[in-house]
Amino acid sequence: MTDFHIGRLTVIGVGLIGGSLALALRDAGVVDDIVGAGRSIENLETALELEIVDRYCLDPVEAVQGADLVFLSTPVQTFGTLAGQLLPAMKPGSILTDGGSVKGDVIRQIEPLLPPGIAFVPGHPIAGTENSGATAAFSSLYRDKRCILTPTPSTPAAALETVRRMWQVAGSEVVVMGVEKHDRILAAISHLPHMIAYTLVNAVGSYDRFEENILEYSAGGFRDFTRIASSDPTMWRDIALTNREALLEMMERYESFLAELKEDIRSGEGQKLYDFFLKSKLLRDAIL
């Protein structure tokens, strides 16, 4: 049993992230009423059929009426426009929170728009898959995962506590950290790998020396490594552009490692190659 309870939850963007939160909270029995909003009627109809939401509205302003907590889970570049519409319609004392993959830019989009009496708690569940839309949502997505909250000086302590409890009820360990640290860590461990996966698939997929699609020959290694290249292009365009500075810095770091690797291969530095591969193996084995 938990003392945590939400009257009405509104989810803006009922896809993998918003839909999975709705399902997790519904399964935990801590929410009375879930309203969905978005721009695709087809997706919202699916969300209704899958009992992710109790009802939906196409108009986000209508969707937030009477909500105690509003969760934004659309691609991050839409947040400013949506918040500009939603915030004036939210009820006093309610909370806006989000699941966007970038935090600095999102805070810069939303905080200047906050009316008095509405709290904003920036958040990011470190959980996901390469699939999108309501059909991709599942209630256990957040179980035994982490969720990072990046409060700012204007985040009320009580609202931070409510959102912390919400993610705990969904099964996650909540970590609170500064915005800058969040964006740099995520650039390294999530945004860079996605850029590398997209680059690898395009580099190999456009190789046309032979008159056939050589990707058809790919086996486990290529497929494991590039699973995330099947992720939603709109979402990743928005992440790349809104975490640009930290991402470019990590891409440069990666380029310098790749350049050194090329040089060691070119000059036949077997011991250096071995040491490099071994160091990588030990680092990766240690996270499993």
Ligand SMILES: NC(=O)C1=CN([C@@H]2O[C@H](COP(=O)(O)OP(=O)(O)OC[C@H]3O[C@@H](n4cnc5c(N)ncnc54)[C@H](O)[C@@H]3O)[C@@H](O)[C@H]2O)C=CC1
């Ligand atoms: N996919 C993942 O693994 C993770 C994604 N995130 C973040 O969560 C957010 C949502 O991602 P997903 O759930 O994967 O995406 P999704 O594509 O599954 O769901 C997003 C939903 O938002 C709707 N939408 C798009 N633009 C809209 C607009 N302007 N107005 C209203 N609705 C709109 C779409 O119709 C869709 O149903 C993104 O900000 C992403 O950065 C965070 C952690 C993991």
Ligand SMILES: O=C(O)C(=O)Cc1ccc(O)cc1
């Ligand atoms: O599919 C995967 O393995 C992911 O990396 C999912 C993911 C995507 C974006 C995030 O901000 C957090 C997690």
